[in-house]
Amino acid sequence: MGTCTPYSPRHGKRPNAVRLLKHPRRIAALVLMALLSGWATTTAAADTINAYSIWPENWARPMLQEFEAVTGIKVNFLRFSSGEALARVIAEKNNPKVDVLFGGPVETFAAGIKEGVFEPYKPPEAASLPARFKNADGYWTAIADDPLVFMTNQKFLAENKLAAPSSWDDLLNPAFKNMLQMADARTSGTAVTRIFSVLEVNGRDEDKAFVYLKKLRANVQLYTKSGGGGTLPVGLGQAAGGIFFIVDALDTKAKGYDVVISFPKEGIGTSAEAIALIKGAKNAETGKKLIDWATSPAMQSLFAKHKINFVPAHPDVKTEASLAEVLKGAKIFAIDDAYAGANRKRVVDRWVAEVLP
Amino acid sequence: MCAHAAGSRVKTVAPAEALKRVDPALGLTVAALWLMLGLFVVYPLLMMLSVAFVDDGRPTIAPLLAIVGKPSHRAAFLNSLLLGGLVGVFGTALGFLFAFTVARGNLPPRWVRLIDAATLLPLISPPFTTSISFIFSFGPRGLITHDLLGLKGTNVYGLTSTLAAEVLTYFPIAYLTLRPVLSGISGNLEEMAFSLGSRRLHVFRTVTLPLAIPGLANAFLLLFAASLADFATPLILAGNVFPVLPTEAYLQITGLFDLKGGAILSVLLLVPAAIVYVLQRGWVARGHFVTVTGKAGPQSPIRSVTPMARAGLSLGCAAVGLFILYLYALLGLASLVSAFGADHAWTLRHYQVIFTEGRKAIIDTLIIALIGMPLGGFYGVLVGYLVARGPALGRQAMEVVCMINYALPGTIVGIAYLIAFNDPPIALTGTALIIIACYVFRYSPAGIRTTIALMQQIDKSLEEASRSLGARSATTFRRVTLPLVMPAFLAGVGVVFIRSMTAISATIFLVSIGWTLITVRILENMTELSLGPAAAFSVFVITVVMAVMALLNAVLRRLPTATGEQMQWGLGGG
Numbered sequence: 001m002g003t004c005t006p007y008s009p010r011h012g013k014r015p016n017a018v019r020l021l022k023h024p025r026r027i028a029a030l031v032l033m034a035l036l037s038g039w040a041t042t043t044a045a046a047d048t049i050n051a052y053s054i055w056p057e058n059w060a061r062p063m064l065q066e067f068e069a070v071t072g073i074k075v076n077f078l079r080f081s082s083g084e085a086l087a088r089v090i091a092e093k094n095n096p097k098v099d100v101l102f103g104g105p106v107e108t109f110a111a112g113i114k115e116g117v118f119e120p121y122k123p124p125e126a127a128s129l130p131a132r133f134k135n136a137d138g139y140w141t142a143i144a145d146d147p148l149v150f151m152t153n154q155k156f157l158a159e160n161k162l163a164a165p166s167s168w169d170d171l172l173n174p175a176f177k178n179m180l181q182m183a184d185a186r187t188s189g190t191a192v193t194r195i196f197s198v199l200e201v202n203g204r205d206e207d208k209a210f211v212y213l214k215k216l217r218a219n220v221q222l223y224t225k226s227g228g229g230g231t232l233p234v235g236l237g238q239a240a241g242g243i244f245f246i247v248d249a250l251d252t253k254a255k256g257y258d259v260v261i262s263f264p265k266e267g268i269g270t271s272a273e274a275i276a277l278i279k280g281a282k283n284a285e286t287g288k289k290l291i292d293w294a295t296s297p298a299m300q301s302l303f304a305k306h307k308i309n310f311v312p313a314h315p316d317v318k319t320e321a322s323l324a325e326v327l328k329g330a331k332i333f334a335i336d337d338a339y340a341g342a343n344r345k346r347v348v349d350r351w352v353a354e355v356l357p
Numbered sequence: 358m359c360a361h362a363a364g365s366r367v368k369t370v371a372p373a374e375a376l377k378r379v380d381p382a383l384g385l386t387v388a389a390l391w392l393m394l395g396l397f398v399v400y401p402l403l404m405m406l407s408v409a410f411v412d413d414g415r416p417t418i419a420p421l422l423a424i425v426g427k428p429s430h431r432a433a434f435l436n437s438l439l440l441g442g443l444v445g446v447f448g449t450a451l452g453f454l455f456a457f458t459v460a461r462g463n464l465p466p467r468w469v470r471l472i473d474a475a476t477l478l479p480l481i482s483p484p485f486t487t488s489i490s491f492i493f494s495f496g497p498r499g500l501i502t503h504d505l506l507g508l509k510g511t512n513v514y515g516l517t518s519t520l521a522a523e524v525l526t527y528f529p530i531a532y533l534t535l536r537p538v539l540s541g542i543s544g545n546l547e548e549m550a551f552s553l554g555s556r557r558l559h560v561f562r563t564v565t566l567p568l569a570i571p572g573l574a575n576a577f578l579l580l581f582a583a584s585l586a587d588f589a590t591p592l593i594l595a596g597n598v599f600p601v602l603p604t605e606a607y608l609q610i611t612g613l614f615d616l617k618g619g620a621i622l623s624v625l626l627l628v629p630a631a632i633v634y635v636l637q638r639g640w641v642a643r644g645h646f647v648t649v650t651g652k653a654g655p656q657s658p659i660r661s662v663t664p665m666a667r668a669g670l671s672l673g674c675a676a677v678g679l680f681i682l683y684l685y686a687l688l689g690l691a692s693l694v695s696a697f698g699a700d701h702a703w704t705l706r707h708y709q710v711i712f713t714e715g716r717k718a719i720i721d722t723l724i725i726a727l728i729g730m731p732l733g734g735f736y737g738v739l740v741g742y743l744v745a746r747g748p749a750l751g752r753q754a755m756e757v758v759c760m761i762n763y764a765l766p767g768t769i770v771g772i773a774y775l776i777a778f779n780d781p782p783i784a785l786t787g788t789a790l791i792i793i794a795c796y797v798f799r800y801s802p803a804g805i806r807t808t809i810a811l812m813q814q815i816d817k818s819l820e821e822a823s824r825s826l827g828a829r830s831a832t833t834f835r836r837v838t839l840p841l842v843m844p845a846f847l848a849g850v851g852v853v854f855i856r857s858m859t860a861i862s863a864t865i866f867l868v869s870i871g872w873t874l875i876t877v878r879i880l881e882n883m884t885e886l887s888l889g890p891a892a893a894f895s896v897f898v899i900t901v902v903m904a905v906m907a908l909l910n911a912v913l914r915r916l917p918t919a920t921g922e923q924m925q926w927g928l929g930g931g
Binding site: 092187236239357 | 427428429492493496497498499510512513514592596597608609610616695696697698699700714772775776779780784786787865866868869870871873881882887888
C-alpha cells in the first residue's frame with residue numbers, strides 16, 4: 001500500500017496522475033488509508049479528558065495546562081463560541097464526544113439543561129459558593145464572574161470632545177451615529193446579558209426597554225457574531241465604542257489599543273461563567289476532577305498570574321488589584337437567572353423582530 | 358493493491374458488437390458511484406429534510422410557512438439572489454477578462470505566470486482574510502477611505518463590499534473554468550473567419566464568444582452557487598442591513614439552536630440554485646461545440662486582438678492583480694507586527710505561536726488535504742465523464758445529485774453530516790474520513806463541470822474509434838478520454854486541495870478533538886483578537902498551497918500527454 005503514491009516515479013511515459021486513475025484498487029487503498037487514519041484517532045484513555053471550551057484559547061489553554069501540570073491528566077479541547085458549542089453538544093447527544101463543557105455564560109448552560117445534555121454533578125467547593133454561582137440541581141457550577149463594560153476609542157472621544165459614556169443615555173448621543181459595535185443576540189451570550197441589563201435598569205418594563213434598544217439601534221454600525229467581535233474595530237477606530245465583557249475589553253487595552261473603559265451610573269449586568277459535565281461522558285470520573293479543580297481556588301487564583309481579567313467566583317479568591325481598581329465604584333448587578341431563563345427566548349425573538357432590522 | 362486492474366489485452370471483437378455491449382466495468386463503476394453519492398450526499402440531505410419537514414413522525418409544512426412569513430427572511434432570500442447573480446455576472450466577466458487575456462493575448466510566459474499567481478491568491482486563502490483586509494482598508498478609519506482619500510463617515514458593511522470581496526474571492530474559479538475552454542478553441546477557427554474578411558470584434562462576437570458559452574455558463578453557475586453557499590464573507594462584511602440566507606441559516610442554527618429553521622432556510626436556498634442550474638442546462642444544450650477533432654492541422658498564429666486591445670486587457674488584469682496583492686500584503690504585514698493598528702514593532706512571535714500551539718491543526722490539515730486531493734480529482738473526472746458519456750439512464754440524476762453538496766450552504770452540509778454520521782450504523786464523527794468525504798463531495802463539482810464542458814468540445818468519434826477497435830470502456834476512458842480531460846483533472850485536484858486547506862463553513866462542524874483544521878483556528882484567533890496568529894496562519898496556508906501547486910505543476914509539465922500544451926494551464930507557475 002505504501003508504494004501506491006499518486007506520483008510514484010517507477011512507471012513509464014504517461015502522466016502518473018493518469019496512471020493512478022486507472023487503478024480503482026489504488027483509490028480503494030487510499031480510501032482505506034483515510035478510514036484507518038480516522039479510526040486511529042484518540043480513543044478515550046483513562047487519564048485524558050475531552051472538552052469543548054467556550055473560553056477563547058488565550059484563557060482556556062493556560063488554565064488547562066496548569067491543570068495538566070497538577071494532575072497529570074491530559075485535556076484535549078476545542079474552542080467554540082457559546083451557540084456553536086451548545087449546538088454541537090446537542091447534535092452529539094446520543095454519542096457524546098466530550099466530557100466537559102468548559103466556560104461560557106450561564107444562559108448557554110440554562111439552554112443546555114432544557115435539552116437534557118448535562119449530567120448533574122456538585123463539586124465539593126459548590127457548597128461555599130453563593131446561590132447565583134451554582135445550579136440548584138448541580139447541572140452547572142460557576143468558575144468566574146464577568147461584568148459588562150462600555151468600551152470607547154480614546155481618539156474618537158478626543159476628536160468629538162466627548163467624555164467616556166457614563167450613562168446608558170450617553171450611548172444615544174448622535175455623535176455615535178453608526179459608530180457602535182456590539183454583539184448579536186442570536187449568537188452571543190454577551191448580547192443577551194446586555195439586553196437583560198437594559199431590562200433591569202428599566203425596571204423590567206419591557207416596552208420601555210425596547211424603546212431604548214430601538215433608539216440605540218440608530219447608533220449601531222454592526223451587531224457582531226461573537227461577544228468580543230467588536231473590540232478590534234473599536235481598538236482600530238473603525239468603530240467608536242460598544243458594550244463588551246470586561247475580560248475582552250481589558251485584553252484589548254493590554255494589546256496596546258487606546259481604549260477607555262467606563263460604567264453606566266444606572267448599573268450594568270454581569271454573567272457567571274460556568275462548567276458542566278456532559279451526560280453520557282466517556283471519561284466522567286476524570287471530567288469531575290477538572291470540574292472540582294476549576295470551581296476551586298486552585299484554578300481561580302491563577303487568573304492574575306496569566307493576566308486573565310475574570311472576576312473569581314469563589315469567595316476565597318481575591319480579585320486582582322488592578323482589576324479591582326477598574327471595577328471600583330462601578331454599579332454591577334447579577335442578571336436574575338430564573339427571570340432570564342424564563343424570558344430569554346421571547347425577549348431575543350422580540351429583539352430580532354423589532355430591533356435588528 | 359497496486360496490481361494493474363485492467364490490462365491491455367488485444368481483443369478481436371466485431372466493432373458493431375463492441376459498441377452494443379454493456380460493459381461490466383462501466384456498470385460496476387456507475388453502481389459504486391451511486392452508492393457513494395447515496396451515502397455522502399442523499400442520505401445526510403434526507404436526514405436534514407426530515408428534521409425540517411417532519412414533526413413527531415408526521416410531515417408538516419407549518420414551520421416552512423412560519424419562516425417564509427417573516428419579512429426578514431424574505432429579504433434575506435431576495436438579497437441572496439441579488440448577491441449570487443451579481444457575483445456570477447461580475448465574477449464571470451472578470452474571469453473571462455483574465456482567461457481571454459492569457460489565451461489570446463500572446464503574453465510572454467512570465468506575465469502569464471504572474472497572472473496565474475495573482476488569481477491563485479484569493480483561491481488559496483480563507484475567504485475571510487480578504488474580508489478582514491477590506492475592513493482595514495475601508496470604513497471610517499480605513500487605510501484607503503480615511504488615510505488615503507480622507508473620506509469621512511464611510512461605511513464598509515453592506516452589499517458593495519460583500520460583492521467586491523466575493524467577486525475577488527471567487528472569480529479565479531471562472532478563470533480556471535474558462536481558460537482551458539478558450540485555449541481549446543482552436544486559433545484556426547478564428548483564422549478561418551479572418552480569412553473570410555471578418556473584423557476582430559465580429560470574430561469575437563460570432564466565433565469565440567459562442568464557442569465559450571458552455572464555459573461561461575459553467576462559470577456563472579459555479580460562482581452563483583459559491584456565492585449562495587458562502588457565509589464567511591457576508592458574516593464579516595454584509596452587516597445587519599443586508600442579511601443573506603446562508604448567514605441567516607447559520608445564525609439560526611448556531612445562535613438560536615434552531616436546527617429546523619436553519620434547515621428550512623437552506624431548503625429555500627436550493628430553489629434558486631436549481632433554477633439557475635436548469636436554465637444553464639437548456640442554454641448549453643442548444644448548440645454543438647465540437648472544436649477538438651481527430652484531424653489535427655498546423656496551428657495558426659493567434660491574432661484575434663489588436664496591440665491596443667492587448668494593452669487594455671493587460672492593464673485591466675494588472676489593476677485587479679495589484680489590488681489583490683495589496684490586500685495580501687496587508688495580511689502579511691499583520692502577521693509580522695505585534696498588534697496591527699496599535700503596536701507596529703516587528704516580531705516573529707506570531708509564527709512561533711502557530712508552530713507550537715497550532716502545530717496539531719497544521720499537521721491534521723495537511724494530512725486531510727493530501728488524502729482528499731487525488732480522491733477529489735479522480736471523482737470529479739469520473740463523474741464528469743459518466744455524465745457526459747455514460748449510460749443514458751440516470752446520468753442527469755447523477756449530475757444533479759453531484760451538485761447538491763456544493764449548492765447547499767456549508768453550514769447545512771456540516772450539520773447534515775453531523776446528524777447523519779453521529780450514530781450507528783455509520784458513525785463517522787470524530788474521524789478524518791468525515792472531513793475528507795465532505796471536501797471531496799462538496800468541492801469536486803468544479804472538476805465535474807470542467808470535465809463536462811471539455812467533453813462537450815471533444816468529438817465523440819475519438820472514443821468511438823477506440824471502442825470500435827475493441828477497447829473496453831475502461832481502456833477507452835483511460836487512454837483516450839483521460840488525457841483529453843487532464844486540465845479538468847488538474848482543476849479538480851487543485852480545487853479540492855485548495856479548499857481542504859481553506860474551507861471552513863461545513864467543516865467547522867466536523868472538526869473534532871482528534872482532527873482539527875487551520876481555518877477553524879484562524880476564525881477562533883480572529884474572534885479572540887489574536888490577529889497576528891490569524892494572519893500568520895493565513896500566510897502559512899498560502900505558502901504551502903503555492904509550494905504544492907508549483908511542485909505538482911513541475912512534475913506534470915515534464916510528462917508528455919496528448920494535450921501537452923494544456924497541461925500547465927490551471928495551476929500557474931506559482
